[in-house]
Amino acid sequence: MGNAVNHYLRPDVTPGPDVVPSFDPMLGFESRKERVMIATQEEMESVKLPLEDRDYCAHKLIAYQACRSDKFPFVYQCAHEKHAYLTCEYEDYVLRMKEFERERRLLERQKRLNKAA
Amino acid sequence: MSAFVKSVCLAQKLCAANPALARQAVRSMAGWNKDYKPAPFPKTEKEREAAAKKYYLLPEEYKPYADDGLGYGDYPKVGGGLGVENKDSYYPWDYPEHKRNLHEPISADHDLYSEDRYSQAEQPRYSTSYYVWCFVGVMSGCLALYYWLEDKKMYRPVAAKQYPAAGVKHYTFEK
Numbered sequence: 001m002g003n004a005v006n007h008y009l010r011p012d013v014t015p016g017p018d019v020v021p022s023f024d025p026m027l028g029f030e031s032r033k034e035r036v037m038i039a040t041q042e043e044m045e046s047v048k049l050p051l052e053d054r055d056y057c058a059h060k061l062i063a064y065q066a067c068r069s070d071k072f073p074f075v076y077q078c079a080h081e082k083h084a085y086l087t088c089e090y091e092d093y094v095l096r097m098k099e100f101e102r103e104r105r106l107l108e109r110q111k112r113l114n115k116a117a
Numbered sequence: 118m119s120a121f122v123k124s125v126c127l128a129q130k131l132c133a134a135n136p137a138l139a140r141q142a143v144r145s146m147a148g149w150n151k152d153y154k155p156a157p158f159p160k161t162e163k164e165r166e167a168a169a170k171k172y173y174l175l176p177e178e179y180k181p182y183a184d185d186g187l188g189y190g191d192y193p194k195v196g197g198g199l200g201v202e203n204k205d206s207y208y209p210w211d212y213p214e215h216k217r218n219l220h221e222p223i224s225a226d227h228d229l230y231s232e233d234r235y236s237q238a239e240q241p242r243y244s245t246s247y248y249v250w251c252f253v254g255v256m257s258g259c260l261a262l263y264y265w266l267e268d269k270k271m272y273r274p275v276a277a278k279q280y281p282a283a284g285v286k287h288y289t290f291e292k
Binding site for chain 2: 025
């Protein structure tokens, strides 16, 4: 958890916990693929999905829960759906880590530019 | 009332039929809690000496509780102080489990002083103020650490979780 120590020692170039990226998302990119939300609001409401699960993986969670209720008690048959959902969540987490690192590097770049100017 | 009268009549008839029954009934009444009740507070010197003898004490050792309505009649004020735990474990007591000798009067509050109750039989190692300052020092040290570290949280290096919302665009790192 070196980031916590860095956040104390160098707070100007270390983003805090759960940082919301402050720079232009297209900075340094020619083009960037937009994330697509597949599950609709009506679908999520009809399955009473908790608010914290209404992320970009919601459609996979809905498929997994539907499979569970169809196949119960033989829920091992939903291993594929479960794996797909957990992989989606993992990739979402990796994306968050990348966003944090991008924010940190851009903060350092900003500091460097400010010093040069 | 009629049931009571009938019971008394039945008891009379049974006693008349078998006198041993009455004797057995009287014997069974021995050892009631009324038999443990102390006698009234001794007023004269003669009564005092009789009471002291009754409790196996010397007349000069015999000190009954004050007769103010909250006392214990002629029961002597003995024991107290440090509990039974403080008595010598190696003395050859007549009742070693209670550390008590034969006919030794016990405190009226014996249940407070027996060995299954808390008592401080030994002097503590340090003074009370030392213990208080140790407690205050540890507690204030913990509190100081707590408040100093309040804005210095451990966290994982991740950005906020992205939730789709109207007017918000999120991007992957792919082209």
